Structure formats: C-alpha cells, structure tokens
Amino acid sequence: MITPPEVIRTKEIATAVIPLVVPGRDMPKYMDPAIQELIKTITGQGIQITGPMFSYHHRRPSDTFDFEIGFPVSGAVKPEGRVINGKLPAVKVVRSVYQGPYEGLAQAWPELQTWVRTNGHGETGRFWESYLTNPEEVKDPKDYRTELNWIVSK
Numbered sequence: 723m724i725t726p727p728e729v730i731r732t733k734e735i736a737t738a739v740i741p742l743v744v745p746g747r748d749m750p751k752y753m754d755p756a757i758q759e760l761i762k763t764i765t766g767q768g769i770q771i772t773g774p775m776f777s778y779h780h781r782r783p784s785d786t787f788d789f790e791i792g793f794p795v796s797g798a799v800k801p802e803g804r805v806i807n808g809k810l811p812a813v814k815v816v817r818s819v820y821q822g823p824y825e826g827l828a829q830a831w832p833e834l835q836t837w838v839r840t841n842g843h844g845e846t847g848r849f850w851e852s853y854l855t856n857p858e859e860v861k862d863p864k865d866y867r868t869e870l871n872w873i874v875s876k
Contacts (some may be wrong), residue, residue, distance in 0.1 A: 724818040724830050724870065726766040727837045731814050732871070735773070738764050738799045739792030739808035746787050749768050756791050756804070763805040770796035774869075778810065778850040810850065816843060819854070823863035827851065844875035 734874040740756045757775065761776055764771055773794035780788045798807050820830035831849075838845060853876050 723822070723826070724820050724833050727816045727818040727834060729816055729843070729874070730816065730825045732810065732812055734812040735794045735810040736798065737776075737790075737792040737795075737810055738769070738795045738805055739790035741777070741790050741806070743788045745785060745788050746783055748765040753791065759792070759803055760793060760805055763802050764793060764795055767799055767802075769799055772796050774852045774854050776810065776850050776852040778808075778848075780848060782847045811873075813851055813873050814875075815873050816841075817872075818870045820870055821864070821866065823866060824868070827868060830868075830870060834872055838872055838874060840869045842867060842876060843872075846873045846875055848873040 737761060740760060742752055742756065744752050760775075771793045775791070775793055775834070778790045778792070780790075792808055794810070799805060801807070816834065818830075818834050818837075820827060822830075835845075849870070849872045850873070852869040854869055855865065857863075857866065860866060
C-alpha cells in the first residue's frame, strides 16, 4: 500500500496557504473552494507555484481537522481573502508514498504510523501529505500518488 518508509530531513519551503478547522466528514466540501481560491490568488499576484499541493496537519484529527492547504511558491504572497504566507518546515520526517484513491489514505497513514512506532521514532502528531498527481491529468484514482510526511522527534 505504501512504499518503504525512509527517514529524511526536509528543507524549509515557502508556501501560500489557507488555514482550515473543519469536521472530517465535511473536508471534501471545503477543499475544492480553498484550492481554487489559492490558485486564483497566487497566480493573480504573478507568483509561481513551485510544487504539488499539500495539506499540513497541526495535530492528529479528532472531531475536526486542523490543517493548512497550500502550494509551495516562488515568493511571498500579499495576504488576500483567506490566503496567507506559510511554510513547510525544515524537520526530520518519515516519508513514504501511497498510490491509490484518496479514500485509501485512511489506511495508509496507520500503516506508516506502525512503521514509525516499530522503529522507535518519537511522534509529534504533525504531518503533511503532498498530492503528487493532479486528478485533472491522472484520470484513474488507482494511479494517484500521495507523499506522506510524518514529523518525528527521534
């Protein structure tokens, strides 16, 4: 289900984001409008999107998801609407890639968590996923690729 995990240190990446705190069951209805707002704001300011869309989670989901949806960018955005500047941090992560429909992420994350725990890495509760394929370009959900980044302390 996921590629063999690897421990790496990431570099800080400038991003443009929209922070969201939403019930998990309602996430799909908030994602598309946020994506469209981000793209419109970033490109409208003449800034380049430099990498795949991501969602950065500040804590493990409970009744709600507390996360930022965003894109890596070539420069700072002027805050507009809900769009603000952010960053993907320079941290130690356990990284893996999941291939399949987005609904399968609910099984991919626990698989990665088991690996993190089995291998003695301290959990921080923070993580992000980068969507390596664009559903408008890759039509079959079984071919979607999502990079999983679990921030660890050891």
